[in-house]
Amino acid sequence: MPRPSNTAERRAQIARALLKIMAERGYEGASIGAIAAAAHIAPGLVHYHFESKREILLAAVALLAQDHRDRLDRLLAAAGDDPAAELRAFIDAHLRVGAQADPEALACWICVGGEALRDDGVREAFAGALEGAVQRLVAIARRGARARVFSLPRAEIDAAAAAVVATLQGYFVLAATARHLIPPGSAADAAWAMASGLFGLSPATRRASR
Amino acid sequence: MPRPSNTAERRAQIARALLKIMAERGYEGASIGAIAAAAHIAPGLVHYHFESKREILLAAVALLAQDHRDRLDRLLAAAGDDPAAELRAFIDAHLRVGAQADPEALACWICVGGEALRDDGVREAFAGALEGAVQRLVAIARRGARARVFSLPRAEIDAAAAAVVATLQGYFVLAATARHLIPPGSAADAAWAMASGLFGLSPATRRASR
Amino acid sequence: MPRPSNTAERRAQIARALLKIMAERGYEGASIGAIAAAAHIAPGLVHYHFESKREILLAAVALLAQDHRDRLDRLLAAAGDDPAAELRAFIDAHLRVGAQADPEALACWICVGGEALRDDGVREAFAGALEGAVQRLVAIARRGARARVFSLPRAEIDAAAAAVVATLQGYFVLAATARHLIPPGSAADAAWAMASGLFGLSPATRRASR
Amino acid sequence: MPRPSNTAERRAQIARALLKIMAERGYEGASIGAIAAAAHIAPGLVHYHFESKREILLAAVALLAQDHRDRLDRLLAAAGDDPAAELRAFIDAHLRVGAQADPEALACWICVGGEALRDDGVREAFAGALEGAVQRLVAIARRGARARVFSLPRAEIDAAAAAVVATLQGYFVLAATARHLIPPGSAADAAWAMASGLFGLSPATRRASR
DNA sequence: GATGAATGAGGCTTCATTCAT
DNA sequence: TATGAATGAAGCCTCATTCAT
Numbered sequence: 001m002p003r004p005s006n007t008a009e010r011r012a013q014i015a016r017a018l019l020k021i022m023a024e025r026g027y028e029g030a031s032i033g034a035i036a037a038a039a040h041i042a043p044g045l046v047h048y049h050f051e052s053k054r055e056i057l058l059a060a061v062a063l064l065a066q067d068h069r070d071r072l073d074r075l076l077a078a079a080g081d082d083p084a085a086e087l088r089a090f091i092d093a094h095l096r097v098g099a100q101a102d103p104e105a106l107a108c109w110i111c112v113g114g115e116a117l118r119d120d121g122v123r124e125a126f127a128g129a130l131e132g133a134v135q136r137l138v139a140i141a142r143r144g145a146r147a148r149v150f151s152l153p154r155a156e157i158d159a160a161a162a163a164v165v166a167t168l169q170g171y172f173v174l175a176a177t178a179r180h181l182i183p184p185g186s187a188a189d190a191a192w193a194m195a196s197g198l199f200g201l202s203p204a205t206r207r208a209s210r
Numbered sequence: 211m212p213r214p215s216n217t218a219e220r221r222a223q224i225a226r227a228l229l230k231i232m233a234e235r236g237y238e239g240a241s242i243g244a245i246a247a248a249a250h251i252a253p254g255l256v257h258y259h260f261e262s263k264r265e266i267l268l269a270a271v272a273l274l275a276q277d278h279r280d281r282l283d284r285l286l287a288a289a290g291d292d293p294a295a296e297l298r299a300f301i302d303a304h305l306r307v308g309a310q311a312d313p314e315a316l317a318c319w320i321c322v323g324g325e326a327l328r329d330d331g332v333r334e335a336f337a338g339a340l341e342g343a344v345q346r347l348v349a350i351a352r353r354g355a356r357a358r359v360f361s362l363p364r365a366e367i368d369a370a371a372a373a374v375v376a377t378l379q380g381y382f383v384l385a386a387t388a389r390h391l392i393p394p395g396s397a398a399d400a401a402w403a404m405a406s407g408l409f410g411l412s413p414a415t416r417r418a419s420r
Numbered sequence: 421m422p423r424p425s426n427t428a429e430r431r432a433q434i435a436r437a438l439l440k441i442m443a444e445r446g447y448e449g450a451s452i453g454a455i456a457a458a459a460h461i462a463p464g465l466v467h468y469h470f471e472s473k474r475e476i477l478l479a480a481v482a483l484l485a486q487d488h489r490d491r492l493d494r495l496l497a498a499a500g501d502d503p504a505a506e507l508r509a510f511i512d513a514h515l516r517v518g519a520q521a522d523p524e525a526l527a528c529w530i531c532v533g534g535e536a537l538r539d540d541g542v543r544e545a546f547a548g549a550l551e552g553a554v555q556r557l558v559a560i561a562r563r564g565a566r567a568r569v570f571s572l573p574r575a576e577i578d579a580a581a582a583a584v585v586a587t588l589q590g591y592f593v594l595a596a597t598a599r600h601l602i603p604p605g606s607a608a609d610a611a612w613a614m615a616s617g618l619f620g621l622s623p624a625t626r627r628a629s630r
Numbered sequence: 631m632p633r634p635s636n637t638a639e640r641r642a643q644i645a646r647a648l649l650k651i652m653a654e655r656g657y658e659g660a661s662i663g664a665i666a667a668a669a670h671i672a673p674g675l676v677h678y679h680f681e682s683k684r685e686i687l688l689a690a691v692a693l694l695a696q697d698h699r700d701r702l703d704r705l706l707a708a709a710g711d712d713p714a715a716e717l718r719a720f721i722d723a724h725l726r727v728g729a730q731a732d733p734e735a736l737a738c739w740i741c742v743g744g745e746a747l748r749d750d751g752v753r754e755a756f757a758g759a760l761e762g763a764v765q766r767l768v769a770i771a772r773r774g775a776r777a778r779v780f781s782l783p784r785a786e787i788d789a790a791a792a793a794v795v796a797t798l799q800g801y802f803v804l805a806a807t808a809r810h811l812i813p814p815g816s817a818a819d820a821a822w823a824m825a826s827g828l829f830g831l832s833p834a835t836r837r838a839s840r
Numbered sequence: 841g842a843t844g845a846a847t848g849a850g851g852c853t854t855c856a857t858t859c860a861t
Numbered sequence: 862t863a864t865g866a867a868t869g870a871a872g873c874c875t876c877a878t879t880c881a882t
Contacts, residue, residue, distance in 0.1 A: 005844075026328055028238035031872060042847045047874060049845090107327050114324035116387040117317050118236055127388035134391050159396035162384065163404060166397075167373065170380025174372065177326040178337035181344050186369035187376075190408065194373060197407035198400065216862080241855060252864045257857060259862095426841080446748055448658035451876060462843045467878060469841090527747050534744035536807040537737050538656055547808035554811050579816035582804065583797065583824060586817075590800025594792065597746040598757035601764050606789035607796075610828065614793060617827035618820065635865075661851060672868045677853060679866090 010049050013039050015059040023107040027057060027115055058121050061112050064105060065129040072136070083144030084205055087195060090137065094168045095188040097175075106176050113169075130165055137161035141199055151200035160198040167191050220259050223249050225269040232321050233314040237267060268331050271322050274315060275339040282346070293354030294415055297405055300347065304378045305398040307385075316386050323379075340375055347371035351409055361410035370408040377401050430469050433459050435479040442531050443524040447477060478541050481532050484525060485549040492556070503564030504625055507615060510557065514588045515608040517595075526596050533589075550585055557581035561619055571620035580618040587611050640679050643669050645689040652741050653734040657687060688751050691742050694735060695759040702766070713774030714835055717825060720767065724798045725818040727805075736806050743799075760795055767791035771829055781830035790828040797821050 017039035021030035032053060036043040050056045072093050079089040116126040141157045144150035152160060171187050196206045227249035231240035242263060246253040260266045282303055289299040326336040351367045354360035362370060381397050406416045437459035441450035452473060456463040470476045492513050499509040536546040561577045564570035572580060591607050616626045647669035651660035662683060666673040680686045702723050709719040746756040771787045774780035782790060801817050826836045 007845085010845085024328070026238075026324065028236075029328070032874080033872080044848060044874090044876085045846055053873070110327060111324055113383050113387060114236065114321055117320060118234070118239070123387055127391070130384065130388045131391055156396075159393045159400050162392045162396065163377065163381075163400035165391070166380030166384050167377040167404070168380065169383050170376030170378065171373075173323050173379050173383070174340065174376050177323060177333055178340045181337070181341055181375070182372045183369045186366075186372065190369050190373035193408060194377070194404040198403060220862090242857080243855080254857095254859085254865060255863055263856065430841090444748070446658075446744065448656075449748070452878080453876075464844060464878095464880085465842055473877065530747060531744055533803050533807060534656065534741055537740060538654070538659070543807055547811070550804065550808045551811055576816075579813045579820050582812045582816065583801075583820035585811070586800030586804050587793065587797040587824070588800065589803050590796030590798065591793075593743050593799050593803070594760065594796050597743060597753055598760045601757070601761055601795070602792045603789045606786075606792065610789050610793035613828055614797070614824040618823055637866085640866085658851095662853080663851080674853090674855085674869060675867055683852065 007049060010041075010045070011059055012063065014041070014046055014049060015056055015063050018056050018060045019064065019104065019108050022060070022111050023104040027111055054119065054121070057112075057115065057119075058125060060108070061122060061125040061129075064108055064112065065125065065132070067105065068129065069132065072133075076136075083140050083147060083149045084196070084201055086140045087137075087144070087199065087201075088192060090140065091164070091168070091191045091195060092188050095171055095191055103176075106172055110173060110176055130169070133165050133168075134158070134161045137164055144199065144201075149201065149205070151202075152198065156198075160195075163198055164191070164195045167194060217259055220251075220255070221269055222273065224251070224256055224259060225266055225273050228266050228270045229274065229314065229318050232270070233317040237321055237325055264329065264331070267322075267325065267329075268335060270318070271332060271335040271339075274318055274322065275335065275342070277315065278339065279342065282343075286346075293350050293357060293359045294406075294411060296350045297347075297354070297409065297411075298402060300350065301374070301378070301401045301405060302398050305381055305401055313386075316382055320383060320386055340379070343375050343378075344368070344371045347374055354409065354411075359411065359415065361412075362408065366408075370405075373408055374401070374405045377404060427469060430461075430465070431479055432483065434461070434466055434469060435476055435483050438476050438480045439484065439524065439528050442480070443527040447531055447535055474539065474541070477532075477535065477539075478545060480528070481542060481545040481549075484528055484532065485545065485552070487525065488549065489552065496556075503560050503567060503569045504616070504621060506560045507557075507564070507619065507621075508612060510560065511584070511588070511611045511615060512608050515591055515611055523596075526592055530593060530596055550589070553585050553588075554578070554581045557584055564619065564621075569621065569625065571622075572618065576618075580615075583618055584611070584615045587614060637679055640671075640675070641689055642693065644671070644676055644679060645686055645693050648686050648690045649694065649734065649738050652690070653737040657741055657745055684749065684751070687742075687745065687749075688755060690738070691752060691755040691759075694738055694742065695755065695762070697735065698759065699762065706766075713770050713777060713779045714826070714831060716770045717767075717774070717829065717831075718822060720770065721794070721798070721821045721825060722818050725801055725821055733806075736802055740803060740806055760799070763795050763798075764788070764791045767794055774829065774831075779831065779835065781832075782828065786828075790825075793828055794821070794825045797824060 014035060017035045018030055020038050021034045025034070032046050033043050035056065036046050039046075046056070050059070072090070075089050075093040076086055079085040112122060112126050116123040138157055138161045141150055141152065141161060145152060145154070145157070168191065171182070171191065174182055175187070193206070224245060227245045228240055230248050231244050235244070242256050243253050245266065246256050249256075256266070260269070282300070285299050285303040286296055289295040322332060322336050326333040348367055348371045351360055351362065351371060355362060355364070355367070378401065381392070381401065384392055385397070403416070434455060437455045438450055440458050441454045445454070452466050453463050455476065456466050459466075466476070470479070492510070495509050495513040496506055499505040532542060532546050536543040558577055558581045561570055561572065561581060565572060565574070565577070588611065591602070591611065594602055595607070613626070644665060647665045648660055650668050651664050655664070662676050663673050665686065666676050669676075676686070680689070702720070705719050705723040706716055709715040742752060742756050746753040768787055768791045771780055771782065771791060775782060775784070775787070798821065801812070801821065804812055805817070823836070
């Protein structure tokens with residue numbers, strides 16, 4: 001009569017504790033002891049559920065990415081079938097700060113980017129999440145192009161999507177480190193102007209979606 | 211007769227050593243010992259020239275920013291007085307990879323962004339560098355607007371400049387962690403399309419500057 | 421109706437698992453987890469059957485000694501009643517390497533000798549096994565002396581037996597750590613020469629038993 | 631004006647501290663903290679002078695072997711040119727317990743033998759020391775054979791030397807773990823009887839050297 | 841009996857910093 | 862200025878042992 005395994009929840013609990021600490025102290029600053037304390041468990045338990053600290057990071061990145069995907073799914077679903085609306089929703093999901101803004105996730109995401117420089121596993125996860133975003137945009141662009149809502153050459157879709165993702169990522173960094181450089185409320189609009197320009201949205205529609 | 215002080219050079223030497231190590235191991239991974247080894251000096255000497263490891267980081271960020279400013283000065287000077295050419299040169303300076311690309315500086319810059327989340331001094335230096343970039347763009351935009359090369363409302367100049375800087379910063383992150391997402395050669399062109407759009411450059415001039 | 425106790429087998433199973441691990445990682449290196457894995461049981465079960473890790477070691481030493489005794493019984497029985505043959509069989513049982521050689525037991529035995537330095541219980545078991553070997557030799561020597569096959573003074577029997585046991589033990593160490601120092605096949609013969617000399621076996625019989 | 635390096639002495643100091651602790655707690659039981667305490671230095675200093683705990687062990691084994699070689703040199707020098715006397719001195723050096731007996735070194739030697747099972751570096755050092763002993767015996771045997779003091783075939787010299795070394799090593803183990811099995815004072819005599827037998831010393835000389 | 845989670849101590853190692861020379 | 866030894870505090874990880882089920 002063994003006790004039912006709770007490993008899955010524990011792992012998530014620990015990974016979330018890492019995110020919490022990492023947001024304010026960085027990955028290196030998130031000691032196993034601090035993580036355990038944040039998760040309200042004994043330090044030794046951490047390494048019962050994870051091989052190494054790095055594994056926790058990988059799990060945490062996966063959580064972060066999943067959370068983000070989920071949120072995006074929700075917000076894009078509300079955009080219905082209109083590619084322009086989807087594009088706008090995509091941008092707003094990333095840049096509209098409001099009730100659902102999550103500064104912790106933002107800080108973590110930047111930390112993860114830093115770790116990705118040195119750890120292939122992290123890089124893969126990080127790049128994977130970015131790629132996911134790019135592919136969503138590509139899908140939106142293709143549908144929009146087919147529906148003649150966008151008018152950009154097939155060959156430029158990838159570049160346009162990457163540019164949009166880069167802009168969003170860059171805004172993250174600015175928002176987290178030099179917020180005063182972004183005129184309040186301007187981020188989403190500027191990104192939208194830029195994206196709709198790249199996607200070849202007609203000026204009329206463009207303005208309508210502001 | 212005291213020997214002439216060489217503190218200034220030593221400090222630069224040490225700060226550059228930090229950059230070298232930090233590029234591949236991160237800030238935490240750059241131990242004083244490793245820095246000293248990279249600078250070809252004894253470990254004890256490091257703390258003779260710097261109060262603490264953090265001071266080295268601050269000096270290194272300053273170096274990084276100065277190097278970047280210098281490079282930008284050089285490249286913008288070549289653009290003459292034409293605001294559109296300056297804008298293009300500004301973008302190319304950041305995204306054109308070629309002989310002068312510096313992956314080490316790139317990695318360091320991302321690391322510094324991460325540290326900026328936690329250290330106010332680093333944040334100031336990092337944000338200061340970003341602000342410098344924004345202001346250059348603002349200056350270009352103003353001159354361009356006055357010369358009717360750009361047609362963007364005064365009130366939107368700051369937002370546009372911030373958006374461009376965000377895009378460049380975002381491309382840095384992508385280039386360092388998920389280069390395959392950027393179609394080769396597309397970064398500068400996409401950023402240019404975006405920037406010239408935001409700045410209200412006439413389509414004709416836009417194409418001419420590709 | 422309680423299920424029938426299987427404690428005895430479980431204990432043996434666990435102790436044998438310790439021997440297996442200890443042979444290649446030493447006693448300290450044999451973690452409870454590793455032992456449990458080698459025994460194909462859950463880690464928690466180990467401490468149900470044993471008070472402590474040390475108890476497992478004691479049980480393992482007992483097993484090792486018993487195995488050795490059993491093997492010796494079998495081999496000496498084949499030597500019939502002839503003291504010289506018994507002596508030779510005794511030596512061969514320890515030094516003839518062949519199908520029945522057991523490098524795992526050899527390594528364990530040396531480990532146990534090391535632990536005996538620090539743990540009185542282990543020392544007793546280890547010394548007990550050595551004493552058993554000495555006593556067997558003493559018995560053989562006494563019978564041989566009575567039968568005039570050996571010609572050594574009563575007072576020297578103990579010393580001779582101890583010397584033989586020391587030699588065997590020493591060969592174990594050499595075999596396990598510096599096998600190349602032992603000319604192949606020479607161990608049993610040299611030990612025999614030495615033992616028969618100490619026991620005062622007539623040169624003729626000596627040669628006959630080679 | 632750097633401080634003169636004291637690394638060599640520090641290393642020896644630390645290695646000797648390890649021997650001291652290892653004698654009573656074993657290698658695993660000799661924690662870095664305990665070693666540092668025994669050496670009267672701060673814990674951190676240990677790893678300034680040694681890469682790893684294992685390196686300390688290797689240094690300690692080297693010290694142990696060197697000490698032993700030195701002692702042997704001294705004792706053998708006193709035996710003059712007489713091979714039989716040298717053989718006797720060799721045995722006495724190892725088995726005569728008296729003022730110069732060193733139970734700490736004895737315990738360490740057995741520990742080292744245990745570690746040799748698992749660590750190739752240790753094995754090499756341990757086997758090297760044993761080989762040194764064998765070679766000394768071989769040299770004595772050769773000179774004795776040439777001088778017709780010993781009468782053993784060339785081909786058996788190696789085996790005889792190995793047998794003697796095995797016996798000495800075995801006596802070490804017995805002395806450290808089951809001393810009561812060795813009739814007091816019998817070890818050197820029994821080993822001598824055995825060695826002189828193997829070396830083919832004439833019975834007359836044999837008795838004379840007791 | 842059996843399972844696997846939980847605990848907390850302790851080990852090795854790294855490191856920023858200080859200090860004697 | 863410069864050197865390299867010295868210090869002590871963490872940090873990651875392992876582990877024997879206990880416990881709830």
